[in-house]
Amino acid sequence: MIVPLALIGLISLPVIVAFYMLRLRRRDVPVGSTFLWQQLIRDVEANAPWQRLRFSWLLLVQLLIAAIVVVAAARPFTPVQSDLAANVVLIVDTSASMATSIGGEDRIALARDRAAEVVGRLPEGGTVTVVAAADSANVLVSETDDRDAALEAIDGITATQIPGDLTDAFALASALAAKDSDSTIVVVTDAAGDELPALGVGAPVQVERVGETDANQAIAALSAVRRSGGAQLDLFVAVSNPSGAEATRRLEVYADGELVDARDMTIPAGQRAEALIGSVPAAARTLEARLAGSDALATDDRAVAVVPAEEATRALVVGPGNAYLENALALLPRLELFAVGIEGYEDALADAEEDGTPYGFVVFDGVVPDEAPAVPALYVDPRDDGAFGTVGGRIDSPGIDRTDPNDPILRFVDLTTVHIGRARSIELADGLDPVVSTPAGAPLVAAGSVAGTPTAVIAFDLDESDLPLQVAFPLLMSNLVDALLPVGEGILPSSMKLGEPIRVRVDPAIERVTVHDDDGTEREVPVIGGELTLPGADRVGLRELVAVSTDPELDGKVLGTTAVNLFSNDESDVTPGDPTRITDMGRVPDDGPTAAQPARAEWWWPLAIAALALLAVEWLLFHRPTRRSIGRAFGRRPQPLGGRAR
Amino acid sequence: MTVAETERSRLFDETFLRRLEQLELASRRLTAGRMKGERRSVRRGQSVEFADYRTYATGDDLRQLDWNAYARLERLFVKLFVEEEDVTVHVLVDASRSMDYGEPNKLDAARRAAAALAYLGLASMDRVSVAFLGDGTASPMRPLRGKRRATELFTFLTEPRHERLTGLASAARAYASRMRGTGPLVLISDLMDPGYLDALRDLAGTRSQLSVLHLLAPEELEPEVAPDARLVDQETGQQVEVSGDDDLVDRYRARLEEWSEEIGSFVSRRGGAYVRVPSDIDLADLLFDVLRRRRVVE
Numbered sequence: 044m045i046v047p048l049a050l051i052g053l054i055s056l057p058v059i060v061a062f063y064m065l066r067l068r069r070r071d072v073p074v075g076s077t078f079l080w081q082q083l084i085r086d087v088e089a090n091a092p093w094q095r096l097r098f099s100w101l102l103l104v105q106l107l108i109a110a111i112v113v114v115a116a117a118r119p120f121t122p123v124q125s126d127l128a129a130n131v132v133l134i135v136d137t138s139a140s141m142a143t144s145i146g147g148e149d150r151i152a153l154a155r156d157r158a159a160e161v162v163g164r165l166p167e168g169g170t171v172t173v174v175a176a177a178d179s180a181n182v183l184v185s186e187t188d189d190r191d192a193a194l195e196a197i198d199g200i201t202a203t204q205i206p207g208d209l210t211d212a213f214a215l216a217s218a219l220a221a222k223d224s225d226s227t228i229v230v231v232t233d234a235a236g237d238e239l240p241a242l243g244v245g246a247p248v249q250v251e252r253v254g255e256t257d258a259n260q261a262i263a264a265l266s267a268v269r270r271s272g273g274a275q276l277d278l279f280v281a282v283s284n285p286s287g288a289e290a291t292r293r294l295e296v297y298a299d300g301e302l303v304d305a306r307d308m309t310i311p312a313g314q315r316a317e318a319l320i321g322s323v324p325a326a327a328r329t330l331e332a333r334l335a336g337s338d339a340l341a342t343d344d345r346a347v348a349v350v351p352a353e354e355a356t357r358a359l360v361v362g363p364g365n366a367y368l369e370n371a372l373a374l375l376p377r378l379e380l381f382a383v384g385i386e387g388y389e390d391a392l393a394d395a396e397e398d399g400t401p402y403g404f405v406v407f408d409g410v411v412p413d414e415a416p417a418v419p420a421l422y423v424d425p426r427d428d429g430a431f432g433t434v435g436g437r438i439d440s441p442g443i444d445r446t447d448p449n450d451p452i453l454r455f456v457d458l459t460t461v462h463i464g465r466a467r468s469i470e471l472a473d474g475l476d477p478v479v480s481t482p483a484g485a486p487l488v489a490a491g492s493v494a495g496t497p498t499a500v501i502a503f504d505l506d507e508s509d510l511p512l513q514v515a516f517p518l519l520m521s522n523l524v525d526a527l528l529p530v531g532e533g534i535l536p537s538s539m540k541l542g543e544p545i546r547v548r549v550d551p552a553i554e555r556v557t558v559h560d561d562d563g564t565e566r567e568v569p570v571i572g573g574e575l576t577l578p579g580a581d582r583v584g585l586r587e588l589v590a591v592s593t594d595p596e597l598d599g600k601v602l603g604t605t606a607v608n609l610f611s612n613d614e615s616d617v618t619p620g621d622p623t624r625i626t627d628m629g630r631v632p633d634d635g636p637t638a639a640q641p642a643r644a645e646w647w648w649p650l651a652i653a654a655l656a657l658l659a660v661e662w663l664l665f666h667r668p669t670r671r672s673i674g675r676a677f678g679r680r681p682q683p684l685g686g687r688a689r
Numbered sequence: 690m691t692v693a694e695t696e697r698s699r700l701f702d703e704t705f706l707r708r709l710e711q712l713e714l715a716s717r718r719l720t721a722g723r724m725k726g727e728r729r730s731v732r733r734g735q736s737v738e739f740a741d742y743r744t745y746a747t748g749d750d751l752r753q754l755d756w757n758a759y760a761r762l763e764r765l766f767v768k769l770f771v772e773e774e775d776v777t778v779h780v781l782v783d784a785s786r787s788m789d790y791g792e793p794n795k796l797d798a799a800r801r802a803a804a805a806l807a808y809l810g811l812a813s814m815d816r817v818s819v820a821f822l823g824d825g826t827a828s829p830m831r832p833l834r835g836k837r838r839a840t841e842l843f844t845f846l847t848e849p850r851h852e853r854l855t856g857l858a859s860a861a862r863a864y865a866s867r868m869r870g871t872g873p874l875v876l877i878s879d880l881m882d883p884g885y886l887d888a889l890r891d892l893a894g895t896r897s898q899l900s901v902l903h904l905l906a907p908e909e910l911e912p913e914v915a916p917d918a919r920l921v922d923q924e925t926g927q928q929v930e931v932s933g934d935d936d937l938v939d940r941y942r943a944r945l946e947e948w949s950e951e952i953g954s955f956v957s958r959r960g961g962a963y964v965r966v967p968s969d970i971d972l973a974d975l976l977f978d979v980l981r982r983r984r985v986v987e
Binding site: 070071072073074075077078079080081082083097 | 787788789791879882883906909914917918921925928929934937941944
């Protein structure tokens with residue numbers, strides 16, 4: 044027994060018996076006559092404070108309950124062998140997918156239970172470190188042999204909304220394991236796409252996988268683009284369905300909190316569906332998309348977007364004129380678009396300079412100027428060499444190699460169905476990096492900075508591809524413009540990922556910044572040297588930064604609003620993954636499997652259940668219905684009616 | 690509506706009374722009454738029911754001579770007929786404190802049963818004598834006859850009683866010694882008195898047709914006793930401490946059965962009828978079913 048002192052509680056047994064022997068203070072019950080009762084009761088006149096102990100089921104049950112509770116409190120155990128090492132690092136995955144809750148499955152609760160089981164399996168004298176891990180590791184208890192403390196810490200674990208990255212947790216576990224060769228790392232996770240470190244860890248890794256369901260759909264993209272000169276915004280929404288079954292979900296769109304659009308979207312299994320919604324009021328400042336109803340993961344059923352309010356940059360399109368290109372650029376609220384042929388290009392620049400309204404962005408469509416402009420420039424299908432690099436021969440039917448979905452230029456851009464007839468082979472100038480390439484490595488889209496000027500190039504004629512016909516085109520153009528014309532100092536990006544910290548420059552006169560989340564929470568972040576490091580957001584929603592300063596002009600000024608979204612295919616795909624990729628990271632000791640360690644299998648809980656059951660029996664015994672009340676319940680009259688012959 | 694009518698309506702409604710009139714108290718023992726009534730008498734008289742022959746004596750009514758017998762036997766015989774006479778119906782209600790108990794109250798149930806049985810007597814043109822037994826004495830009302838006296842009967846039965854002490858045996862003896870006329874005698878009591886056998890013996894000794902309605906409250910038939918109760922006798926004030934459990938209730942029930950058996954066999958040995966009745970029994974059930982089956986009423 045772990046707590047033998049608890050057996051002192053057995054004293055309660057004779058106390059209970061004594062209570063039964065003590066004469067009760069009785070309740071007077073008037074009856075018509077005691078004529079019959081007197082013939083039954085023999086000890087009527089006994090007035091002693093104690094009475095003879097008589098058998099009673101109630102007494103028996105109460106003694107049993109007391110005995111069982113005392114024995115359970117002493118925490119009896121049976122010695123067993125544990126498969127865990129003496130030093131256990133217990134990592135509990137708290138990434139967004141662990142918040143999965145549908146039907147009877149509450150994934151984080153399952154994880155807590157499984158983690159508690161692991162603590163119960165610890166060998167005698169073993170220590171445990173409990174780590175909660177989302178995108179970073181949070182040590183809850185460190186190398187403790189106090190199981191109660193470990194269990195208490197596990198009880199407090201909740202799921203976050205942050206995409207999972209176990210790199211930190213494994214680095215920590217590896218460091219702890221390095222201190223003691225007799226270590227085991229146990230990961231309680233759904234193994235649903237968490238990032239893992241590239242290198243293995245120096246201890247065996249066990250995985251306790253939890254979760255079953257895959258029934259989840261997610262808003263995978265939400266982006267607002269302003270229709271040029273129009274009175275409305277266009278909202279691009281993508282809904283993904285990582286589950287194994289087709290799903291129909293109702294998509295609701297809110298502008299500044301008002302419902303402006305609702306539609307049903309049917310998404311085939313494992314695919315995504317997209318929608319371009321044009322019914323959004325142009326004056327809207329914030330947009331929100333929601334998937335009505337419920338699924339396994341609520342976090343990704345909501346996404347928000349901020350419509351940036353900024354002054355338009357004068358942009359000049361130079362070339363013979365391409366309706367697709369001009370329309371796509373005209374959609375961008377940031378640009379005020381002008382067009383000119385190559386022959387009038389230099390005059391146009393000069394006139395604008397003279398008027399004091401210079402162009403801030405130039406697009407060359409099929410032409411290349413003799414001298415590169417000093418402002419950001421985009422070259423489309425360049426036929427001559429230029430600042431972007433050297434043009435070579437032609438490539439027929441170039442395929443598209445796998446792209447990096449995390450590249451901001453390709454955000455929400457799906458190029459898998461794009462076909463290109465011909466492209467130009469371009470050797471990129473220094474400072475440009477390919478964004479989209481052929482499988483052979485020839486750049487199709489590239490961006491970067493040449494001699495300090497942001498520059499991008501599209502290496503094919505838009506008329507020779509079906510890209511302009513696809514939803515991806517305006518998004519690609521929007522992203523390219525965002526990349527070439529970065530937001531100004533101190534202004535937040537319009538969108539951020541959950542858990543992603545950012546650093547922004549603000550006016551040095553600002554002392555600190557208050558971060559307001561749309562759930563009403565707020566916190567202050569100091570500004571150091573005119574720079575603000577904004578911690579990663581832990582929930583989906585809008586974030587607003589408000590300046591705190593002694594300068595009355597700056598104090599209370601809204602510095603910017605940003606939208607925080609999950610937008611993680613890995614987390615939205617809640618299907619439990621293959622745990623072997625995690626277990627494979629563990630080192631198998633050279634001397635074979637770790638020898639089994641002596642451990643304790645406690646069995647207080649069946650005793651507790653037995654005590655509860657007996658408590659119910661005791662209650663029933665005490666409140667047991669009499670035959671007469673049963674008779675009344677069944678509508679029977681008392682039995683001895685007059686028909687009885689005597 | 691007069692006070693008496695109100696009292697009567699408290700006891701019965703008209704429909705019930707009409708049904709009641711179809712019954713009469715059974716008198717298995719032939720009785721000798723004072724007036725011609727609607728019952729058979731031990732006296733031979735003028736009716737259509739032949740009873741026996743008797744040798745002619747001087748003074749006999751010559752119209753009763755059986756001339757056919759004289760023709761055959763050459764001896765004079767007088768034909769005897771059963772004469773219908775009235776009887777006295779005695780209804781005795783135990784009004785001791787122990788009867789003022791139960792839900793429904795035993796005394797109330799006894800009053801209603803007594804009223805019904807007495808009304809049967811009135812409806813049969815019998816003399817009806819009703820009395821409360823309590824406080825060691827009997828409190829009879831003057832005998833009544835005819836349905837017109839029903840109001841008087843009901844008024845008597847609904848009068849509040851304030852009996853204090855028990856004394857069933859002495860009360861029964863007092864009534865038996867003073868009773869006039871025989872006929873059906875119905876005792877309605879819980880018999881919870883040490884002298885209950887003496888009381889029954891005295892009443893059975895009156896040569897009346899004794900019927901005992903042993904009236905017990907549902908709480909007395911199926912008691913529910915708390916584990917820590919002290920039972921207080923509301924008649925004598927005596928206290929009995931009990932630890933109510935199934936075992937005790939079982940023993941109580943067994944004793945109750947045994948007691949009922951004792952009373953039943955005592956009464957039946959004296960030619961009477963014994964019926965144990967719960968106080969919550971429906972009066973119509975009691976009269977038209979239970980007492981009819983026990984042939985207390987016909």
